[in-house]
Amino acid sequence: MERREFLRVSLGAVIGLPVVASVLSSCETDVNKVQGQVVVVDLSPYPALKNVGGMAFVQAENYSFILRRSSQTTIVAFSAVCPHQGCLIGDQMGELHHQKIICICHGAEFNPKTGAVIRGPATTGLTQYQTEFDPQGNTVKIYV
Numbered sequence: 316m317e318r319r320e321f322l323r324v325s326l327g328a329v330i331g332l333p334v335v336a337s338v339l340s341s342c343e344t345d346v347n348k349v350q351g352q353v354v355v356v357d358l359s360p361y362p363a364l365k366n367v368g369g370m371a372f373v374q375a376e377n378y379s380f381i382l383r384r385s386s387q388t389t390i391v392a393f394s395a396v397c398p399h400q401g402c403l404i405g406d407q408m409g410e411l412h413h414q415k416i417i418c419i420c421h422g423a424e425f426n427p428k429t430g431a432v433i434r435g436p437a438t439t440g441l442t443q444y445q446t447e448f449d450p451q452g453n454t455v456k457i458y459v
């Protein structure tokens with residue numbers, strides 16, 4: 316490659332790089348928006364969620380959640396998939412307690428307020444989702 320051709324190609328790459336990076340960056344943002352879903356859950360079949368501190372195992376639209384009534388106006392949602400090896404937490408009676416969430420597969424325990432690990436073998440906490448509780452309609456929107 317001659318010197319003039321080398322400079323033309325090199326300058327084109329340097330000048331074009333920020334443009335390409337900008338385009339790729341905007342594509343990532345669009346993809347993330349498209350991937351985001353909202354799952355709306357009717358809470359009427361879960362009387363435990365009427366009381367602050369109450370929890371329920373809920374399956375909706377191919378997702379499994381552990382919901383907790385954290386105040387009169389808020390519902391917290393965690394993924395019910397154990398971060399240790401993927402067991403489903405809470406699909407049987409007795410696994411959801413006021414003081415902890417227990418995975419019966421290997422005994423990992425999680426804080427019901429934060430989803431943080433209390434006892435291993437899990438090393439990371441439960442995935443928490445953003446929620447929007449409508450007390451009047453008795454529904455919660457979960458942003459997955």
Ligand code: FES
Nearest residue numbers: 397399400418421
């Ligand atoms: S899969 Fe839950 S503790 Fe192992």
